[in-house]
Amino acid sequence: MNYNKKLRAAADRELERRRHTAESIQRQNREEVLKKLPRIGELERELAGTGAEIVKIIAAGGNVKKSIDKLSKENLKVQEERKNLLVSGGYPEDYLEVKYTCPKCKDTGFVEGRRCDCYREILRALAYKELCGNAPLDKSGFDNFKLSYYPDTRDGATGVVPKKKMAEILTFCKSYAEDFDTASPSLLMYGATGLGKTHLSLAIASEAVKKGFGVIYGSAQNLLIKLEKERFGRSGEGEAEEALLGCDLLVIDDLGAEFATQFTVAAMYNIINTRLLSGLPTIISTNLSPEELEEKYTQRITSRIIGNYICLPFCGKDIRQIKK
Numbered sequence: 140m141n142y143n144k145k146l147r148a149a150a151d152r153e154l155e156r157r158r159h160t161a162e163s164i165q166r167q168n169r170e171e172v173l174k175k176l177p178r179i180g181e182l183e184r185e186l187a188g189t190g191a192e193i194v195k196i197i198a199a200g201g202n203v204k205k206s207i208d209k210l211s212k213e214n215l216k217v218q219e220e221r222k223n224l225l226v227s228g229g230y231p232e233d234y235l236e237v238k239y240t241c242p243k244c245k246d247t248g249f250v251e252g253r254r255c256d257c258y259r260e261i262l263r264a265l266a267y268k269e270l271c272g273n274a275p276l277d278k279s280g281f282d283n284f285k286l287s288y289y290p291d292t293r294d295g296a297t298g299v300v301p302k303k304k305m306a307e308i309l310t311f312c313k314s315y316a317e318d319f320d321t322a323s324p325s326l327l328m329y330g331a332t333g334l335g336k337t338h339l340s341l342a343i344a345s346e347a348v349k350k351g352f353g354v355i356y357g358s359a360q361n362l363l364i365k366l367e368k369e370r371f372g373r374s375g376e377g378e379a380e381e382a383l384l385g386c387d388l389l390v391i392d393d394l395g396a397e398f399a400t401q402f403t404v405a406a407m408y409n410i411i412n413t414r415l416l417s418g419l420p421t422i423i424s425t426n427l428s429p430e431e432l433e434e435k436y437t438q439r440i441t442s443r444i445i446g447n448y449i450c451l452p453f454c455g456k457d458i459r460q461i462k463k
């Protein structure tokens with residue numbers, strides 16, 4: 140099934156579930172109250188007869204306004220009595236009302252023929268879930284990032300001591316995660332494979348999730364596939380794109396490993412540029428050097444990244460090799 144159709148069907152199911160739950164709770168509450176306070180049943184039957192009374196008054200003619208005023212006064216009295224009965228029976232005033240998750244649309248997803256805001260919220264939440272589906276957010280934390288894997292001897296070519304450099308990067312990432320909000324700067328983590336880029340970007344992402352921010356995490360390849368499906372699916376409404384452009388934090392893992400096409404280059408530029416313009420943070424990790432990135436992704440994208448992101452050069456030896 141098409142990605143958007145699938146999301147919309149899931150959103151409809153969620154609305155139906157909310158409605159069903161709210162209404163069955165109300166039915167249970169009502170049964171409970173009627174057993175305990177049978178007078179409430181009588182009052183409700185009286186209130187239900189109001190419509191028929193109005194029809195009768197209009198048909199009878201004469202001073203219709205006066206009669207209707209009188210009826211509505213009686214009606215208010217009955218409502219008042221019902222309310223007082225409930226309260227004196229130890230129930231809240233609104234105990235017999237259906238409590239919808241969204242009172243605006245009563246969980247129908249529509250207000251006066253238009254999509255309610257809650258519907259977009261549901262779609263957005265579903266898109267996050269779908270996009271982040273397989274991210275191992277719980278396996279990579281700051282606690283299990285081990286500096287002992289990094290050499291503490293000076294690298295002959297660069298003059299850098301990897302353990303020292305990585306300790307700085309770890310400290311930076313920790314405080315970045317601690318202070319994270321939607322005005323945080325964007326980060327570029329680059330360096331060879333197996334140096335902990337994915338680990339630290341996941342650690343930041345999971346801290347942001349814990350704080351309640353809307354985070355999307357995915358490999359560049361998977362995110363682009365989702366976008367491509369949406370773009371070329373005929374019934375697309377752009378939920379995936381909207382989520383990628385507007386989420387509080389977007390983490391793009393392994394940029395440059397995907398197969399680049401005209402579409403992916405344009406889509407990636409749009410994501411990076413739009414998020415920079417709206418001031419939303421993005422974290423990109425890549426095994427490519429800035430020069431290689433430029434070769435793959437044009438200078439236009441690379442200069443946006445280098446010029447506006449905080450660049451973190453990861454160094455050391457492939458940890459996956461050391462662990463073996």
Ligand SMILES: [Zn+2]
Pocket residue numbers: 241242243244245246247248249255256257258
């Ligand atoms: Zn609503």
